Amino acid sequence: MKIRQISIFLENQPGRLSTLCQTLANAGVNLSTLMLSEAGEFGLLRIVTPEAEKARAVVEKAGYAVTEGDVLAIQIPDKPGGLASVLTVLDWHTVSVEYMYAFACRTGRAIMIIRFNDLDRAIDVLQKAGINVFKAVDLFNG
Amino acid sequence: MIPHLWNDLEGTFFPESALDYMPESRLREVQLQRLKAVITLSYEKVELFRERMHAKGLKPADVHTLADVSKLPFMVKTDLRDTYPYGLFAVPMSEVVRLHASSGTTGKPIVVGYTAQDMEVWKQVIMRTLYAAGYSRGDIVQNMYGYGLFTGGLGLHGGLEGIGATVIPISGGNSERQIMVMKDFGVTAICGTPSYFIHLIETAQKMGIDFKRDLKVKRGVFGAEPWTDEMRQYIESASGVKAFDIYGLSEIIGPGVGAECECQDGLHIFEDHFLAEIVDTKTLAPVPDGTEGELVITTLSKQAMPVIRYRTRDITAFETRPCSCGRTCRRIKRISRRSDDMFIIRGVNVFPSQIEVALLKTEASLPHYQIILTRKSGLDQMEVRVEITGEMLSDNVGAMEQLQKRFGKSIEQITGLHALVTLAQPGSIPRSEGKAKRLIDQRNEPN
Numbered sequence: 001m002k003i004r005q006i007s008i009f010l011e012n013q014p015g016r017l018s019t020l021c022q023t024l025a026n027a028g029v030n031l032s033t034l035m036l037s038e039a040g041e042f043g044l045l046r047i048v049t050p051e052a053e054k055a056r057a058v059v060e061k062a063g064y065a066v067t068e069g070d071v072l073a074i075q076i077p078d079k080p081g082g083l084a085s086v087l088t089v090l091d092w093h094t095v096s097v098e099y100m101y102a103f104a105c106r107t108g109r110a111i112m113i114i115r116f117n118d119l120d121r122a123i124d125v126l127q128k129a130g131i132n133v134f135k136a137v138d139l140f141n142g
Numbered sequence: 143m144i145p146h147l148w149n150d151l152e153g154t155f156f157p158e159s160a161l162d163y164m165p166e167s168r169l170r171e172v173q174l175q176r177l178k179a180v181i182t183l184s185y186e187k188v189e190l191f192r193e194r195m196h197a198k199g200l201k202p203a204d205v206h207t208l209a210d211v212s213k214l215p216f217m218v219k220t221d222l223r224d225t226y227p228y229g230l231f232a233v234p235m236s237e238v239v240r241l242h243a244s245s246g247t248t249g250k251p252i253v254v255g256y257t258a259q260d261m262e263v264w265k266q267v268i269m270r271t272l273y274a275a276g277y278s279r280g281d282i283v284q285n286m287y288g289y290g291l292f293t294g295g296l297g298l299h300g301g302l303e304g305i306g307a308t309v310i311p312i313s314g315g316n317s318e319r320q321i322m323v324m325k326d327f328g329v330t331a332i333c334g335t336p337s338y339f340i341h342l343i344e345t346a347q348k349m350g351i352d353f354k355r356d357l358k359v360k361r362g363v364f365g366a367e368p369w370t371d372e373m374r375q376y377i378e379s380a381s382g383v384k385a386f387d388i389y390g391l392s393e394i395i396g397p398g399v400g401a402e403c404e405c406q407d408g409l410h411i412f413e414d415h416f417l418a419e420i421v422d423t424k425t426l427a428p429v430p431d432g433t434e435g436e437l438v439i440t441t442l443s444k445q446a447m448p449v450i451r452y453r454t455r456d457i458t459a460f461e462t463r464p465c466s467c468g469r470t471c472r473r474i475k476r477i478s479r480r481s482d483d484m485f486i487i488r489g490v491n492v493f494p495s496q497i498e499v500a501l502l503k504t505e506a507s508l509p510h511y512q513i514i515l516t517r518k519s520g521l522d523q524m525e526v527r528v529e530i531t532g533e534m535l536s537d538n539v540g541a542m543e544q545l546q547k548r549f550g551k552s553i554e555q556i557t558g559l560h561a562l563v564t565l566a567q568p569g570s571i572p573r574s575e576g577k578a579k580r581l582i583d584q585r586n587e588p589n
Binding site: 005007009010011016037039040041042044046060063064065066067068069098115 | 530532536538539542564566
């Protein structure tokens with residue numbers, strides 16, 4: 001259920017993001033999705049890739065500060081109110097979302113990558129509510 | 143007994159170190175005799191010194207006591223630049239067997255020379271340094287000081303060979319290889335700059351190597367840059383390596399002017415070769431023992447390039463208590479700052495070492511940092527760039543902002559000044575010779 005997410009520290013300077021992406025490209029790492037959060041003069045780039053191990057090794061070797069954590073990939077009903085309904089369920093069970101971003105997939109399903117304050121409780125709540133939480137293997141092959 | 147076999151004996155006494163224990167009256171006699179000789183030599187052979195003596199109306203014969211040294215003219219770093227390359231040499235080049243040079247960040251470097259006897263003295267003071275730190279034959283020593291024109295690498299190398307240690311002349315850089323060699327070669331002791339070793343501790347952690355469990359390194363001699371007691375505590379607790387301070391500067395001889403003994407309580411000056419004074423940074427008059435001031439050194443035995451009353455810019459004080467190790471040569475307090483490192487911002491005196499202490503109070507390990515001074519609409523600004531490591535990084539932007547704030551608060555508590563703290567990518571602060579350039583002053587540059 002848990003998807004590995006790699007977070008990389010980037011200075012908010014021209015060219016830093018492109019240099020990092022080039023590093024990953026040279027190593028043949030394909031990014032499934034990513035989110036860049038910026039806070040003034042620095043930013044955190046979060047990436048999800050089927051090759052998390054390799055991605056981490058490559059960026060660490062290139063000298064970046066790297067950390068990682070788990071996120072969930074959740075299918076959202078693709079209609080007005082779809083996301084709201086999922087969030088309502090989580091809210092009822094006081095599971096908080098720290099941040100989320102979209103996952104692009106070929107099948108056209110709406111999938112969100114979500115970071116929770118309590119991942120295990122989130123899995124439990126979502127599954128009981130019948131909301132589709134993807135396994136890594138299904139996510140990257142879908 | 144054959145003297146050169148003494149090192150094979152069990153025990154901790156080594157003939158070279160005997161000079162560390164010379165009775166004080168004898169030591170002062172030796173110093174005075176050598177001082178007179180070096181002044182005569184300089185006066186005869188070095189034009190710059192002779193002219194300065196003339197300007198003060200002094201002759202070598204005017205020096206009768208050790209206290210008379212305070213009448214003599216000072217020398218400063220620019221004197222070495224102004225006489226580049228060989229203007230301060232007191233012997234013909236045919237007597238000079240080695241040249242070293244300091245990396246000049248601006249313009250020409252400074253050049254220093256050694257006769258064969260100077261090389262022997264250098265080796266001896268390094269041997270005394272190493273013995274004082276508990277090194278001996280049988281140690282496998284990884285020397286991480288830069289080899290080449292820098293005096294650090296080859297300076298330590300000579301003394302390490304002298305004590306009969308197994309030397310690994312690895313020089314600086316390539317951190318993962320350093321750790322690999324440390325592990326595979328069974329290294330028991332190291333030499334290098336403290337900031338680089340702290341970086342290696344972190345490298346080892348990343349490689350999944352536990353210094354205390356996986357490596358045999360027991361002691362380290364660290365120098366070539368000012369460092370603090372907080373850094374020592376970190377090194378010793380994080381790596382289990384007992385960390386000894388060594389002091390020296392290329393202008394005098396290189397490393398080996400002074401060193402810590404097993405008490406780690408100040409650095410013994412090898413006074414039979416170096417006459418140390420401490421003077422007030424403003425009046426340049428000698429200060430009473432125990433009072434802080436600028437360290438001034440006269441070489442007592444150097445032949446190729448004798449240096450009289452060299453202003454080191456290093457701030458320290460004499461220790462007044464005798465050392466419990468029994469050595470009679472005097473100690474200076476560890477040097478954690480240099481008078482020319484000090485900067486004045488908005489009327490407040492700040493030393494980079496204060497910033498270092500502030501950063502260490504926030505994070506367990508000292509991150510690489512750089513202080514950048516700028517001027518905006520007539521107001522001085524201090525920016526402190528701090529390199530982020532994987533250990534410090536959190537996926538939470540808020541937590542990173544908190545870290546940034548904690549750094550700022552800690553700096554403000556210690557210096558009383560507001561600093562703009564910026565978090566920087568690893569490796570983005572330039573390093574040279576393993577020394578990081580701590581201070582960039584852009585206040586007088588056009589915007």
